Amino acid sequence: MSASPVVAEVDLERPGKQIGQLRVPQSRDDSGWGTIPVPVVVVANGSGPTVLLTAGNHGDEYEGQVALLDLARGLRAEEVQGRVILLPAMHYPACAAGKRLSPLDGRDFNRCFPGDPFGGFAMSLAHFVDSVLLPLCDYQMDLHSGGTGMDIFPSAVGHFLDDRAMQDRTIAMADAFGAPCTMLLREVNAGPTLLAAAERRGIVALSSELGGGGRLNPGNLAITRRGARNVLHHAGVLEGAPEVGAYGTARRMTVPTLAHYVFAAADGIWEAQDALGAEVAEGAPAGLLHRIEAPGDPPLPLRYGAGGLLWCVRHAGRVKTGDPVAVVAEPL
Ligand SMILES: [Zn+2]
Missing domain, CATH: 3.40.630.10 (Zn peptidases)
Known part of the structure; x- marks a missing residue:
């Protein structure tokens, strides 16, 4: 080089x-x-x-x-x-x-x-x-x-x-x-x-x-x-x-697997259920995605794929499809 x-x-x-x-x-x-x-x-x-x-x-x-x-x-x-x-x-x-x-x-x-x-x-x-x-x-x-x-x-x-x-x-x-x-x-x-x-x-x-x-x-x-x-x-x-x-x-x-990430399934505005540092359970509601293009539809619910410490949360309100909105961590 x-x-x-x-x-x-x-x-x-x-x-x-x-x-x-x-x-x-x-x-x-x-x-x-x-x-x-x-x-x-x-x-x-x-x-x-x-x-x-x-x-x-x-x-x-x-x-x-x-x-x-x-x-x-x-x-x-x-x-x-x-x-x-x-x-x-x-x-x-x-x-x-x-x-x-x-x-x-x-x-x-x-x-x-x-x-x-x-x-x-x-x-x-x-x-x-x-x-x-x-x-x-x-x-x-x-x-x-x-x-x-x-x-x-x-x-x-x-x-x-x-x-x-x-x-x-x-x-x-x-x-x-x-x-x-x-x-x-x-x-x-x-x-x-x-x-x-x-x-x-x-x-x-x-x-x-x-x-x-x-x-x-x-x-x-x-x-x-x-x-x-x-x-x-x-x-x-x-x-x-x-x-x-x-x-x-x-x-x-x-963060052992991709199941510990919650990814946005659509473009929208993210309403989180829990604050950073919370203990969360597998399958519990992670939050709601509000879609401004569909005023007649209910917001899209997302759930945690794994339980543990809520280690990372989305801060900016607006998200795009595929953005992580939450990451859950487990003890090493
Ligand atoms: Zn950096």
Whole structure:
């Protein structure tokens, strides 16, 4: 694969704290040599592991972006043993627009890995993260929330892995993050995600889901702030043990089958039966789909295909056929 056209205007090997940018080429009609700067922070001191923390993979997910801005301001080189690399607004054009997808080309950045150095803004940035940053790392966490469409029970999220030792290390880091839930998933279309890219490089890696609804939830922000520091404690980059939240240790959960998803059977307006975090029963009413095209017809009832914790709910009112409106989780 060719060298990256992205230039890091920080020295990834230098001790101390540096706040700079990744300069990513983006040609325009009126600026053929135009670039878009992506903020990057490197804090390094002594010897120890490297941890990459990222947020703003999707621009409409805010808890991670704010938690990493806090860390960027607060982290001092003297308290670090090893190296911390922060990308608080990784897919910057989407973050600046407050959107999940890129306003440049409509791409979902978390479907761009391992990237392509000359494939346009998102692909070349993904290639830089995969081929330049990830090989430096021992630990990686990509902070997500549910975005504009979904609201999700605050969780550190890992994948099911074939390697038992890596699985144990993944679960240990998720527990240390200290959200109310440690979630292990077999994700829909996981291959082109940053999490899968980090796993392919043998890095202990996590994602998260920390609320959503297109807003910054203060309670979830507190979990994310503590969790980001907890990952650094867990990795040994910061001294001391991870801090446990008031709700105690994380519940380990999973979403075993597609039957745990409730999908919209028609376009419409979703009226949910239950609130996020409720315990729901298999076969119980999940809610009603109201169809504005059929004023004479009753709303369409949908039911849960499995019982458990209501882990994810539709936040936006309007849904399209095939959208998930609820996801139920079971103990791992
Ligand atoms: Zn996301």
